[in-house]
Amino acid sequence: MLEVKSLTKSFDGFKAVNNANLDVQKGEIVAVIGPNGAGKTTLFNLITGILRPDSGTVHFKGENITGLPPYEICRKRISRSFQVVNIFPRLTVFENVQISILSRERRSWDLFTPSSKLAVEETDRILENVGLTKKRDRMTALLSHGDRKVLEIAMALGGNPEFLILDEPTAGMAPEETSRCIELVKGLSEKLGLTILFCEHDMEIVFGIADRIMVMVRGATIVQGSCDEVRCNEAVQDAYLGGSDVCLM
Amino acid sequence: MAQGRIRGKAQLSVYAGLIVLFLLPLILQRFYIYLLSTILLTGLLATSLNLVLGYGGKFQFHHAVFYGVGAYATALMLTKTSLSPWLSFIVGPLVSGFLSLVMGLICIRLSKLYFGMLQISLGSLVWIIVYRWYSFTGGDDGIHGIALPDIISSPNGAYYFTLIVTAACLFVMYMIIKSPFGSVLQGIRDNPIRSEMIGINVRRHQLLALVIAGFFAGVAGSLFVVVDNTVFPDMLFWTFSLEILIMCLLGGWFTFLGPMLGAAIIIALRTFVSTYTSYWALVLGILMVLVIFFLPNGVLGYIEEKIKKGFIEPVIEE
Numbered sequence: 197m198l199e200v201k202s203l204t205k206s207f208d209g210f211k212a213v214n215n216a217n218l219d220v221q222k223g224e225i226v227a228v229i230g231p232n233g234a235g236k237t238t239l240f241n242l243i244t245g246i247l248r249p250d251s252g253t254v255h256f257k258g259e260n261i262t263g264l265p266p267y268e269i270c271r272k273r274i275s276r277s278f279q280v281v282n283i284f285p286r287l288t289v290f291e292n293v294q295i296s297i298l299s300r301e302r303r304s305w306d307l308f309t310p311s312s313k314l315a316v317e318e319t320d321r322i323l324e325n326v327g328l329t330k331k332r333d334r335m336t337a338l339l340s341h342g343d344r345k346v347l348e349i350a351m352a353l354g355g356n357p358e359f360l361i362l363d364e365p366t367a368g369m370a371p372e373e374t375s376r377c378i379e380l381v382k383g384l385s386e387k388l389g390l391t392i393l394f395c396e397h398d399m400e401i402v403f404g405i406a407d408r409i410m411v412m413v414r415g416a417t418i419v420q421g422s423c424d425e426v427r428c429n430e431a432v433q434d435a436y437l438g439g440s441d442v443c444l445m
Numbered sequence: 446m447a448q449g450r451i452r453g454k455a456q457l458s459v460y461a462g463l464i465v466l467f468l469l470p471l472i473l474q475r476f477y478i479y480l481l482s483t484i485l486l487t488g489l490l491a492t493s494l495n496l497v498l499g500y501g502g503k504f505q506f507h508h509a510v511f512y513g514v515g516a517y518a519t520a521l522m523l524t525k526t527s528l529s530p531w532l533s534f535i536v537g538p539l540v541s542g543f544l545s546l547v548m549g550l551i552c553i554r555l556s557k558l559y560f561g562m563l564q565i566s567l568g569s570l571v572w573i574i575v576y577r578w579y580s581f582t583g584g585d586d587g588i589h590g591i592a593l594p595d596i597i598s599s600p601n602g603a604y605y606f607t608l609i610v611t612a613a614c615l616f617v618m619y620m621i622i623k624s625p626f627g628s629v630l631q632g633i634r635d636n637p638i639r640s641e642m643i644g645i646n647v648r649r650h651q652l653l654a655l656v657i658a659g660f661f662a663g664v665a666g667s668l669f670v671v672v673d674n675t676v677f678p679d680m681l682f683w684t685f686s687l688e689i690l691i692m693c694l695l696g697g698w699f700t701f702l703g704p705m706l707g708a709a710i711i712i713a714l715r716t717f718v719s720t721y722t723s724y725w726a727l728v729l730g731i732l733m734v735l736v737i738f739f740l741p742n743g744v745l746g747y748i749e750e751k752i753k754k755g756f757i758e759p760v761i762e763e
């Protein structure tokens with residue numbers, strides 16, 4: 197469904213992503229792992245159009261989407277959440293999700309219908325789905341960090357995506373929030389049939405929900421394969437465990 | 446709900462205010478009616494600026510250009526053509542909107558301050574043209590004694606026309622802010638990257654906002670012709686843009702009626718102060734500094750904060 201080929205991006209000569217390769221099949225959950233600064237977020241920014249690659253290609257459902265602006269990529273039904281919470285701070289929880297739906301329905305050019313009457317049902321359904329119904333009318337500035345991360349996902353769902361990209365969805369969450377979030381992500385895959393690409397530092401989570409794993413080190417893909425293939429791969433052991441031959445997890 | 450109650454009260458006071466404004470000519474002297482007309486149309490101008498400034502997050506530094514060009518377009522049509530005078534009140538704003546589109550297309554790629562700086566440059570260019578083109582615009586003399594349809598040529602007629610048009614325009618702008626387009630515009634202001642990522646073409650939405658703001662500035666310009674029967678190049682000089690900007694900040698640029706209040710305060714103050722001293726610019730400067738330090742959200746922003754605090758206990762959890 198998604199195919200990334202030898203993608204490269206440098207910042208002032210520093211190669212943040214250097215020959216990254218990735219493929220994701222429909223319905224799969226794929227994890228990207230790698231040490232801090234490996235280039236995972238940059239890779240996601242390249243796929244979603246926030247950054248333009250220096251070279252390499254991104255294909256989605258057979259179509260070349262390399263270098264398209266984010267709003268066009270979003271219209272191809274690719275949505276994402278951000279590692280650093282990235283929401284509309286002056287709007288309520290409800291409005292944050294609603295605006296995403298309105299945008300998808302191309303109603304953002306509507307000048308005269310009051311927003312408050314639009315997409316109410318769908319917004320509420322998404323909030324229900326992610327468990328934010330009780331906080332519906334709060335200003336997002338007053339939410340806990342965990343709730344804001346969940347709101348990130350809810351906003352991504354507002355785009356009715358087929359393909360969902362999650363950048364460290366559980367980062368900074370309390371343990372009990374984390375397990376709720378994992379359940380949510382699993383549910384999205386199982387119930388809604390979404391294809392999911394995510395990155396995460398917690399190996400337990402990664403091996404718990406991913407069908408396949410891509411390992412990135414210093415901007416480059418060193419391996420992509422099933423959990424078992426990755427677990428005892430030598431290159432991965434080198435990168436993560438400094439050459440010891442103990443398997444990950 | 447508390448919020449519903451606040452909204453209900455706000456609505457009531459707007460209606461009450463409108464009724465009072467309608468009755469005022471019965472008791473006020475001519476001069477005050479003139480002053481009130483000026484406040485209304487300048488308030489409309491400031492509100493149109495705030496659409497892109499407060500709600501759109503764009504540093505629209507030379508908004509007066511659209512006001513001046515709208516006024517000139519109306520004045521020129523009234524004096525140089527024999528078309529229906531009423532048509533000129535539409536043509537003025539349309540010309541402003543078009544100019545806003547052209548300038549917007551040139552400036553929109555730049556962000557933050559650079560947008561504002563380029564706009565000042567382009568706007569000054571327009572000012573120079575108006576200032577120098579004697580044969581067409583009357584140069585630094587401007588155009589005076591513009592004849593108007595009878596019904597709006599008396600001070601009261603001009604006042605009622607201004608009041609009705611301003612109220613209607615404010616209503617339309619309020620609708621726009623509450624519409625999906627308005628929500629999206631505010632979303633872009635707060636977080637352009639997230640907006641793009643939920644499928645919004647940021648630049649196109651901002652461009653439309655600029656055109657709308659330019660159009661309504663043009664309406665205010667046309668109203669000025671009605672109230673003053675004159676146009677002059679200073680209307681689009683950059684210092685006036687600064688003054689409108691200060692009106693928004695003073696009144697409260699995150700509130701809808703803040704700019705109108707700011708316009709009222711500044712114009713009343715200017716009228717009052719200039720009878721005593723010629724240092725109006727100095728007074729304005731001091732006022733600006735005071736606002737920045739003590740009322741960062743403006744007068745109406747401050748009042749709104751107080752009211753909300755009284756009604757709703759903040760819910761914070763962590």
Ligand SMILES: Nc1ncnc2c1ncn2[C@@H]1O[C@H](COP(=O)(O)OP(=O)(O)OP(=O)(O)O)[C@@H](O)[C@H]1O
Nearest residue numbers: 207211212230231232233234235236237238239279
């Ligand atoms: N806009 C930028 N300008 C310059 N350097 C950048 C920029 N964005 C990222 N980098 C650099 O690129 C490298 C990769 O960053 P990236 O955020 O993609 O890593 P990551 O794998 O997501 O790390 P983490 O696990 O900490 O989130 C880092 O060294 C970072 O400093």
Ligand SMILES: [Mg+2]
Nearest residue numbers: 236237238279
């Ligand atoms: Mg990252």
